[in-house]
Amino acid sequence: xxxxxxxxxxxxxxxxxxxxxxxxxxxxxxxxxxxxxxxxxxxxxxxxxxxxxxxxxxxxxxxxxxxxxxxxxxxxxxxxxxxxxxxxxxxxxxxxxxxxxxxxxxxxxxxxxxxxxxxxxxxxxxxxxxxxxxxxxxxxxxxxxxxxxxxxxxxxxxxxxxxxxxxxxxxxxxxxxxxxx
Numbered sequence: 001x002x003x004x005x006x007x008x009x010x011x012x013x014x015x016x017x018x019x020x021x022x023x024x025x026x027x028x029x030x031x032x033x034x035x036x037x038x039x040x041x042x043x044x045x046x047x048x049x050x051x052x053x054x055x056x057x058x059x060x061x062x063x064x065x066x067x068x069x070x071x072x073x074x075x076x077x078x079x080x081x082x083x084x085x086x087x088x089x090x091x092x093x094x095x096x097x098x099x100x101x102x103x104x105x106x107x108x109x110x111x112x113x114x115x116x117x118x119x120x121x122x123x124x125x126x127x128x129x130x131x132x133x134x135x136x137x138x139x140x141x142x143x144x145x146x147x148x149x150x151x152x153x154x155x156x157x158x159x160x161x162x163x164x165x166x167x168x169x170x171x172x173x174x175x176x177x178x179x180x181x
Contacts, residue, residue, distance in 0.1 A: 028128060035124040040117040045070065047117055049080055050089060053106035054114045055163060056170040060105040062095060065169035069158060089113055 010018060033044040040047065052069045053059050061069070067077045081104050084090040089110030095101035106114070130138060149159050157165040 031128060032121070032124060036117065036121060039120040040113070042113075042117065044121075045072070046080055046084060047114070047121060049077070049084065049104075050106060050110050050114045051118070052166060053090065053104060054111060056166055058105075058170065059111065060103050061166075061170050063092070063102045063104055065166075066104055069162075069166055069169070084110065 029044065036042055036044045036047050048070050049066065052066055053061060063074060063077060063081070066081075067074050070077060072080075081090050081092060085092065087109075089107055091105050091107055092102050093105065095103045129141075133141060146159055149156060153159075157168075
């Protein structure tokens with residue numbers, strides 16, 4: 001016996017809201033990526049990988065944690081980190097705390113690239129996302145985004161405090177301290 005229950009169709013207002021939101025989901029990343037390509041010669045994703053490393057203690061993260069932070073697969077991340085390695089911006093090494101893991105580390109050249117790339121990126125984020133909104137709308141945007149992300153993955157550790165979760169991931173993967181001897 002099949003379930004023939006009618007789908008919960010969107011009403012006209014919901015459909016308009018959804019289509020506007022879906023269009024924004026397509027256009028905003030494309031605009032930010034175009035800005036990064038134009039001003040820094042890298043993709044927005046490459047920048048986010050390096051920025052995630054730059055915000056982590058020791059500028060180092062396990063690849064699995066970096067994949068979580070960037071919401072990407074390990075395969076995609078590995079390909080991107082490989083490109084960043086070739087440019088001298090990132091290195092990969094076995095995790096000294098657990099050799100089953102690989103750690104990505106931002107090099108000094110990579111840190112310099114992030115520092116140089118950040119101001120125009122932040123200005124574009126401000127222009128496209130924050131400037132059109134007042135303070136109340138900015139808070140609403142954060143809350144709406146958090147609720148949508150929570151519906152998608154309620155266990156996502158980056159929902160409420162992305163920077164805290166990033167630091168916690170780096171701390172939990174840090175090698176154990178050496179004993180004096």
